[in-house]
Amino acid sequence: MLPSLKLGPYTVLALADGAGPFFSPRSEAFPDATDEQWAAADRFDPGALDADGRWWLRFRAFAILGERGVTLVDAGIGPADSPAAAWAPVPGVLPDSLAAAGIDPSDVDTVVLTHLHTDHVGWAVVGTDAARPYFPNAEYLLQRAELDALDAINPLLRSRLVDPLRKTDQLRLLDGATALRGGERVLATPGHTPGHQSVLVTSGRERLAVTGDLLVHAIQLLHPALAYAHEMDPERARASRERLLRTGDADTLHLATPHLTEPFVTSR
Structure with a gap:
């Protein structure tokens, strides 16, 4: 299972796509972290270290099932020939996870891409010579600021992702916070990349945030101000992370994370 x-009328499913080591030591990814902070993070998420002491990542997407449709947040590492193949453990198993959930790719009506790093867009468009959107009936949502920064993030994705989505008229650009057709809400959470976005699901006084790479390791949940070496703007990322983690008038905040060992973490 x-x-x-x-969460009220919503069911949020964690869809595994793969697992494997990060491409550099975690001490390089978080150079300012102290031994005490690492010890606390390891107690919180012991599965983030493998037997050889490497930072072990999960790669997952999330499906939000509601009364008005199916929203997919992110698209994993992708097949064997995906752009993530240079470093991620492809091929991913997202199609199997979708099938286990009873979701056909044609059922998905909205795909929210939190950002344009290759391990989050792998199944968005498949094929190289005849690239096609994997979710044929979906509108793909991306922040305009993310597309504007594409050359700095990964120019390869222009031909592998953006152009095929434009060809089928499935790409929709957003400018900041936006309500989705299913009742969820997209939030601009820039910093990791210029147009990074997260998804918020609310029911009564309970909230769930699908965080994207605003949280890549438990150490950022325990110490939100800690800079991550692969954030394009660490100060904006810190501000976005701290803002998202504020519960405001919510009694409970759940976090749906793509890379932590457990897909769901309750912050309060």
Whole structure:
């Protein structure tokens, strides 16, 4: 059974796509972290270290099932020939996870891409010579600021991702916070990349945030101000992370994370 969380009329499913080591030591990814901070993070998420002491990542997407459709947040590492193949453990198994959830790719009506790093867009468009959107009936949502920064993030994705989505008229650019057709809300959470976005699901006084790479390791949950070496703007990322983690008038905040060992973490 797939990990899931029920929130009022919504069911949020964690969809595994793969697992493997990060491409550099975690001490390089978080150079300012102290031994005490690492010890606390390891107690919180012991599965983030493998037997050889490497930072072990999960790669997952999330499906939000509601009364008005199916929203997919991110698209994993992708098949064997995906852009993530240079470093991620492809091929991913997202199609199997979707099938286990009873979701056909044609059922998905919205795909929210949190950002344009290759391990989050792998199944968005498949094929090289005849590239096609993997979710044929979906509108793909991306922040305009992210597309504007594409050359700095990964220019390869222009031909592998953006152009095929434009060819089928499935790409929709957003400018900041936006309500989705299913009732969820996209939030601009820049810093990791210029147009990074997260998705917020609310039911009563309970909230769930699909964080994208605003949180890549438990150490950022325990110490939100800690800079991550692969953030394009660490100060903006810190501000976005701290803002998202504020519960405001919510009694409970759940976090749906793509890379932590457990897909769902309750912050309060």
